[in-house]
Amino acid sequence: MSHLSVSRAFKWSCLLLMLPFLRISVSAQTAGSGPDILKHVDPFIGTAGHGHVFLGANVPYGAVQLGPSNIMQTWDKFNGWDWCSGYNYISKEILGFTHTHLSGTGIGDLNDILVLPANGKAMLRPAKFNNMNSGYGSGFSHEKEKCSPGFYSVHLDKYNVDVRLTTSARVGFHEYHFGKTDNAHLLVDLSFGMGWDAATNTYFRQLDDSTFLGYRFSSGWAKDQRVFFAMRLSTGVKRMELYEDTLKLEGNEAQNKRLKALLYLDLSKDAIVKIKVGLSPVSPENALANIEVEIPHWDFDKALSAAEEKWNGELSKIVIDADEKVKKIFYTSLYHTLFFPSVFNDVTREYRGTDKKVYTDPGFHNHTIYSLWDTYRGLHPLMTIIHPEKVNDQIRSFLEIYKQQGKLPVWHLQGNETNTMVGYPAVPIIVDAYLKGYRNYDIKLAYEAVRHSAMQQSDGIQYLQKMQFIPADSVVESVAKAQEYAISDWCIAQMAKDMGKMDDHKYFSERSKLYNQYFDRSTGHMRGRLSVDQWRTPFNPFNAAHRQNDYCEGNGWQYTWLVPHDVPGLISLFGGDKLFLNKLDSLFTVPAAGLNADASPDISGMIGQYAHGNEPNHHIPYLYNYAGQPWKGADRIRQVMDTFYTDRPDGICGNEDAGEMSAWYVLSAIGFYPVNPANGQYVFGSPIIKEATINVGQNRRFNIRVLNQGRKNNYIQKILLNGRPYTKSYILHRDIVSGGDMTIEMGAHPSKTFGLNVSDRPR
Incomplete structure (x- = not known):
């Protein structure tokens, strides 16, 4: 037939x-x-x-x-x-x-x-x-x-x-x-x-x-x-x-x-x-x-x-001047960020939905291959800078998936939900786009979808709705899930506030603080709690069993820092800047060994227990800015770029993860990274380019000029933004996409002023 x-x-x-x-x-x-x-x-x-x-x-x-x-x-x-x-x-x-x-x-x-x-x-x-x-x-x-x-x-x-x-x-x-x-x-x-x-x-x-x-x-x-x-x-x-x-x-x-x-x-x-x-x-x-x-x-x-x-x-949306090796790694990284999400419709814009029904022209380009647990951290914020014409299509794709399968995508592949990895990672992407002014979609439906994510009755979310910790003996990877949920709950709170939903703002703000339920002051680590309200014992912060313990592809050393939405709150758990910095220093200096035989192969690219090969670590070097020591972060960021990104076939230290590993390099090379994936702040690190011209859309350019660029000049001394002194150790999204000029002066020794004042630190 x-x-x-x-x-x-x-x-x-x-x-x-x-x-x-x-x-x-x-x-x-x-x-x-x-x-x-x-x-x-x-x-x-x-x-x-x-x-x-x-x-x-x-x-x-x-x-x-x-x-x-x-x-x-x-x-x-x-x-x-x-x-x-x-x-x-x-x-x-x-x-x-x-x-x-x-x-x-x-x-x-x-x-x-x-x-x-x-x-x-x-x-x-x-x-x-x-x-x-x-x-x-x-x-x-x-x-x-x-x-x-x-x-x-x-x-x-x-x-x-x-x-x-x-x-x-x-x-x-x-x-x-x-x-x-x-x-x-x-x-x-x-x-x-x-x-x-x-x-x-x-x-x-x-x-x-x-x-x-x-x-x-x-x-x-x-x-x-x-x-x-x-x-x-x-x-x-x-x-x-x-x-x-x-x-x-x-x-x-x-x-x-x-x-x-x-x-x-x-x-x-x-x-x-x-x-x-x-x-x-x-x-x-x-x-x-x-x-x-x-x-x-x-x-x-x-x-x-x-x-x-x-x-x-x-x-060519980012044109840089740098030495040839940096150019090769940079543009290869930018190239990798452009593979996915891939278009998933025909020239007529017809596509097959998650429900396997065929949809006629919905008025946008539908996409698939969403590795969201990875890409919400850096790739999607990068997209809001250099691909503004694509952001609304991404959100509309999310919302169509939500309508078709009853929830937002987690890891979407060729019209299928794989439910791979933890959290509800579409939420930070939607909220980040919303707060940055991308709103060519059904905003009411978008809020319904992000709120629905946080009100599911599975994977430990049901405990959060009672303002309780997730018991480690009931839910595997309880700490990792709780921390990812907290990030997304913070995002929902911000969207609720902007939409005047103050009861929701209060509720989700409180939920976003539940990460502190897993912090053990005696060890200085996030760790699992049992249903009888005891710490899981014995505890070894080096221990990592792939998808079997309280963490997701990581260990206690690595997950202690996964609070990008409330770094000041994390600092206070440690007892202030000094103790926080001491522990953060230790992350990079404790032995890289100690992982057990069934540890995830994703734990790679090691500096001490910092694992650059896995995305939940990517923001960590930038945390130094929050405690007034940006020069320490600059050293680690340069070390990561020099060590774990090379021009060889094995030049990426871990899974590329649909562009996220490369997005970190692209952003870090030009000088900043979004620690919080949805607050519109990009924290300064240590740029390795001499100049960059970023096409931010609408015939606007953001130009970066780096003075005294050099292998030993790791440290930002001062910054001029549109000709005026700029003292903060972060820059706002609106300053970048408005277009303009930024001059960064580098030096071989840490600055005695840049990023030290509390008022100049990211928050």
Whole structure:
């Protein structure tokens, strides 16, 4: 039975009639470019070690991430964990090229719609590790592999095929140069998946000799992922064979769980074959329309130029002057912040919701891949500075998810809620946007949604509603959850206050202080409390059992500082600035060892017990400003930038986490970071650029000039803001986005005045 129903065929024809108008819209969105920033980006940074970074071709916020998929090497220490993106630099083989990838996450999924150009004997199962003759796939060398923003190329040794890849937002463009044409064919493996992912239903249909439609449904981290596709070749195929795993099927259409297709080509020597693969969350017809709108031609270089123009436009929103190594790390980091959240609709703006219903044009671009526990801390505040045109779409995406699944997103993946990590991390993002004046959405619904998050009856939230601590013997990760809840409750209180909801303001302000229920003065640490109102014993602040103890991917040393919404309150728990500073100093100087064998691998990038490889630590070096010693934070911030961000493939010390690790570097390199993710304050650290021009939208620029920049000049001496002395050790969001000029003078010794006065400290 055909899956192109009459109604869908009619809808497809209507879409095609709209193409001229849709093309005008797309062209208008991509017009304009900036300076040649791309030469400073090295996409291989973060592809080795625990970076888990995607390598391949994409465009900013694109639905397609087209790149190689390796063999997941399960013999390694972390049982394949370092292949969560589908690629790791240490691999020497490529199984094929897939159209969706995660980047920097701690769980593997996606790698949908595998395509492999091949010749010789057709193979239907992937090769095994260290035995490429056992199945499909090829060895390759890094010497014949290149990647830059919007572009990937490699030579497949086994098949003597040169591959070039580029993309638009919703279309992957392949170009294959066949140096060997013996039994040349394309393998399309819809059963292929990596990590947690496995196909549940697949479909493939030949529409004509060069056009194919289908879908791949799967379950993994995303329990009900649905991706529809259309594939168009530049040359017709001489025949097609369909298989259920290795069982050959009859006909030009099939549906089963493990579907594969062989498309045989009639090629002369040195032939070039081009393929366009459109993706859609809605239907194969929409995927075909996406191709016709976004890449209606067969000019690979033209498509590549369009992708590069998009990257140049986004990356040039911050133009810096710095030494070449800093530029490379900085622009690669900025590049990483632009992968996600990815667009999750078609050129018509239709999308499939969390409830699996198809929604017509909602008036905004829907997005997915929200690693919110990570990105609420730095990436989304960065977005409010350099991507103001996208912020309202993010909030509207959140609110649609709320309506469809009954709660705000936690970790949203391809229209699925994974419920990964702790807290209700969409709340700080919504409140931060609201307080910064982003309000092109249903504000009443937004408040309803954030308040609903805090009134759920699960994961210990029910105890907070009674103003009680969360018992560690009833709720796992009780301390981490309580601290994350407190941050979000503070945010809700601020939104309530601004909206005149004073009873809610009082209630959530009180709840935001409940973090103090876990502070043990005798040890100077946050620790778990039992239902009988006793501390959990024995207590070892070094101890960290992955997702099994009172913390989430951390230990008592690290979670003691997770109070970014009320640092003065945390200081008072210690007994004042001096005792607070003594303990904070100790965090960086106690032994880095002491973690038990089942500690989370996310605890990485260690300075003492400070773990930069995990996001709940990211604000900690900036806490020195709150106690009047910003120079100590400056030293640690420089140490982190110099040690844990390098220009090598293993140049990121922990999971990239959908851009958050890189967002920390981008913000810190230009001189500040949002300790509190929603109060509009950015705390000064130690800039490593000489100059920066930040495009903050509406034809405004914020210019930063750093005097006496140098490797040993870590310390801010004084600041001029728009020509006037500025003594505070933080800057406000409104001062940045209003545009203007800031001059920062650095020195080799701590200033005797900057940031010392209580009135000049962040709060």
